Amino acid sequence: MTTGIKPAAREAIHVFLEENRKFPPPASFQSQAWVKDESIYERADKDPEGYWAHWAGELDWFKPWTKVLEWKAPYAQWFLGGKLNASVNCVDRHLKGPRKNKTAILWEGEPGDTRSLTYEELSREVNRFANVLKKLGVRKGDRVTLYLPMIPELAIALLASARIGAVHSVIFGGFSAESLRDRINDAQAKILITANRGWRRGKPVALKEAADEALKAAPSIEKVVVVKRGDHPIEFKPGRDLWWHELMKEVSDQCEPEPMESEDLLFILYTSGTTGKPKGIVHTTGGYLTGVYATTKWVFDLKENDIYWCTADIGWVTGHSYVVYGPLANGATVVMYEGAPDWPEKNRFWKLIEKYKVTIFYTAPTAIRAFMKWGDEFPKRSDLSSLRLLGTVGEPINPEAWMWYHEKIGGGRCPVVDTWWQTETGMIMITPLPGVTTLKPGSATKPFPGVSAEVLNEAGETVSVGGGYAALTKPWPAMLRTIFNDSKRYEEEYWLKWKGKAYFTGDGAKRDDEGYFWFLGRVDDVLNVAGHRIGTMEVESALVDHPAVAEAAVVGKSHEIKGQALAAFVTVKEGTAPTPELAQKLKDHVAKKIGVIARPDDIIFSADLPKTRSGKIMRRLLRDIAEGKTLGDTTTLADPQVVARLKDQYEEKEG
Numbered sequence: 001m002t003t004g005i006k007p008a009a010r011e012a013i014h015v016f017l018e019e020n021r022k023f024p025p026p027a028s029f030q031s032q033a034w035v036k037d038e039s040i041y042e043r044a045d046k047d048p049e050g051y052w053a054h055w056a057g058e059l060d061w062f063k064p065w066t067k068v069l070e071w072k073a074p075y076a077q078w079f080l081g082g083k084l085n086a087s088v089n090c091v092d093r094h095l096k097g098p099r100k101n102k103t104a105i106l107w108e109g110e111p112g113d114t115r116s117l118t119y120e121e122l123s124r125e126v127n128r129f130a131n132v133l134k135k136l137g138v139r140k141g142d143r144v145t146l147y148l149p150m151i152p153e154l155a156i157a158l159l160a161s162a163r164i165g166a167v168h169s170v171i172f173g174g175f176s177a178e179s180l181r182d183r184i185n186d187a188q189a190k191i192l193i194t195a196n197r198g199w200r201r202g203k204p205v206a207l208k209e210a211a212d213e214a215l216k217a218a219p220s221i222e223k224v225v226v227v228k229r230g231d232h233p234i235e236f237k238p239g240r241d242l243w244w245h246e247l248m249k250e251v252s253d254q255c256e257p258e259p260m261e262s263e264d265l266l267f268i269l270y271t272s273g274t275t276g277k278p279k280g281i282v283h284t285t286g287g288y289l290t291g292v293y294a295t296t297k298w299v300f301d302l303k304e305n306d307i308y309w310c311t312a313d314i315g316w317v318t319g320h321s322y323v324v325y326g327p328l329a330n331g332a333t334v335v336m337y338e339g340a341p342d343w344p345e346k347n348r349f350w351k352l353i354e355k356y357k358v359t360i361f362y363t364a365p366t367a368i369r370a371f372m373k374w375g376d377e378f379p380k381r382s383d384l385s386s387l388r389l390l391g392t393v394g395e396p397i398n399p400e401a402w403m404w405y406h407e408k409i410g411g412g413r414c415p416v417v418d419t420w421w422q423t424e425t426g427m428i429m430i431t432p433l434p435g436v437t438t439l440k441p442g443s444a445t446k447p448f449p450g451v452s453a454e455v456l457n458e459a460g461e462t463v464s465v466g467g468g469y470a471a472l473t474k475p476w477p478a479m480l481r482t483i484f485n486d487s488k489r490y491e492e493e494y495w496l497k498w499k500g501k502a503y504f505t506g507d508g509a510k511r512d513d514e515g516y517f518w519f520l521g522r523v524d525d526v527l528n529v530a531g532h533r534i535g536t537m538e539v540e541s542a543l544v545d546h547p548a549v550a551e552a553a554v555v556g557k558s559h560e561i562k563g564q565a566l567a568a569f570v571t572v573k574e575g576t577a578p579t580p581e582l583a584q585k586l587k588d589h590v591a592k593k594i595g596v597i598a599r600p601d602d603i604i605f606s607a608d609l610p611k612t613r614s615g616k617i618m619r620r621l622l623r624d625i626a627e628g629k630t631l632g633d634t635t636t637l638a639d640p641q642v643v644a645r646l647k648d649q650y651e652e653k654e655g
């Protein structure tokens with residue numbers, strides 16, 4: 001049809017139609033949902049402290065709190081005076097009734113091996129491993145680093161560490177030896193827990209080898225506990241290395257839980273920021289548990305008979321909050337899968353849903369885009385009728401992917417909850433409530449009841465309709481408390497922008513005329529590659545660490561599946577030839593320094609980088625080049641020729 005409408009107008013109509021595509025909750029879903037009407041938003045808003053205290057009251061406390069919130073911006077303390085233990089809330093309290101024999105974890109390894117643990121069995125494992133940690137000299141407040149595949153031992157070790165009051169720090173198995181080493185050293189961890197191998201796409205993941213390499217320069221580690229996953233041979237250092245299964249034989253399955261202050265540390269989780277150094281995000285016990293408990297129950301409308309599967313790795317915050325703490329605090333049955341979605345075939349996830357009769361499925365947009373690309377035939381082969389709710393997290397979901405997910409996976413009957421949150425927020429912050437919210441594909445919709453979020457402009461003024469920065473304007477229970485050993489950075493990165501009045505998320509967002517939030521991606525030097533946060537500075541430091549590199553600038557470019565991919569502009573040192581072989585070496589170098597997730601897609605050699613007269617690299621221009629856009633203003637450049645040359649060179653390469 002030729003309409004004669006100008007492209008810009010057509011685009012505007014398209015955006016309008018897209019933003020106005022609406023999906024009210026299906027009546028059958030709504031009638032059974034925990035939350036059926038909107039009044040809760042107002043009630044929570046009137047008395048947020050009372051509302052959160054009500055949620056905290058659904059947890060088990062050794063000693064009740066005396067004060068709900070103490071807020072001395074930007075430092076929050078929740079449920080002061082209260083004492084509790086996270087492992088008691090995730091395990092012990094379910095042993096009193098019929099949940100005792102309910103399945104807590106349904107695990108499947110990539111090769112197809114399986115294991116299931118009832119809450120009672122999980123309790124025995126957690127207690128045993130808590131005793132192991134104690135025997136190895138771990139005390140309250142000590143840090144324990146975990147570098148494991150997605151196996152039940154990872155969840156067990158988390159809960160065991162929480163049981164004795166140790167602070168866990170999980171490092172995703174895709175990080176390199178150097179990344180592991182730096183994070184161990186930052187946390188000054190005493191114990192490292194790893195495995196002889198993991199599985200990924202049929203190949204071994206050499207965790208123990210990387211751990212050995214890391215430990216050459218991580219003197220705080222006293223003992224290494226190794227989980228045995230098949231017969232993969234490893235080097236064993238006598239005196240330092242110990243087998244998990246042997247240690248577990250020697251201890252009792254009863255271990256008194258440590259009564260923790262509400263504000264005692266539960267864990268540190270490292271994430272990328274705008275400098276080269278990762279930040280150890282600090283989460284404490286009472287508030288965190290309250291936040292993840294509440295959001296798991298209401299966002300996923302979790303019921304006793306649900307089979308819940310969140311595909312995230314426990315190495316990331318999503319795994320902490322929505323594989324372990326949130327669902328287990330709710331007494332849920334949690335599916336855990338170790339490997340890749342396309343192994344041995346591209347239908348592995350759908351086979352798992354059919355096999356375990358999964359009812360709630362939570363995954364990332366990058367995965368959904370890959371599924372779309374692989375084709376409808378794969379989900380079609382499985383019976384997905386057990387599903388009743390779908391979720392996404394990690395990056396903005398494009399409406400096209402949302403629609404595909406809704407139709408092809410959810411059969412058009414399952415609400416899709418697009419949940420926005422961060423490692424720092426600990427819990428889901430902006431999200432639909434599936435029994436209440438009218439969904440709009442591509443929008444994370446509205447703040448969870450009790451959460452205060454706004455879009456602010458640079459000056460910190462509220463933007464009621466339009467674009468700006470996503471900001472959180474009141475403290476929330478699961479918020480980060482600080483950055484481990486770096487409170488100055490905590491204050492500067494999150495609170496300086498609006499002088500302590502609001503938390504700066506680092507995300508751009510716009511609000512539509514119904515108050516819905518539409519997230520637009522990061523506005524800082526943090527990239528989101530396949531749902532993984534990567535700091536451009538980290539990658540740049542890794543590149544300049546290579547002897548051939550003089551200077552490097554890393555930017556994100558759009559990628560069909562990963563959302564964003566890394567493009568690195570590199571200037572080599574005098575006398576070095578910028579060959580394709582060198583480009584390959586540099587990619588490998590980054591993977592070795594940081595991990596495979598940070599390997600750049602493109603290395604573009606350039607004699608110069610575009611700089612302002614004051615010597616600042618103009619990343620905006622590099623982004624435009626990498627995206628193939630027309631170049632913006634280049635008048636502030638010291639040498640405008642540089643970009644023109646780079647652009648030609650890039651286009652030649654792409655073409």
Ligand code: WTA
Nearest residue numbers: 393394395396418419420421422423519533
């Ligand atoms: C992005 C993951 C749009 C965002 C839980 C945020 C999202 C960063 C969404 C945090 C979403 C996460 N829509 N963007 N639903 N969820 N993000 O710390 O940029 O790994 O700042 O936590 O992911 O990533 P992180």
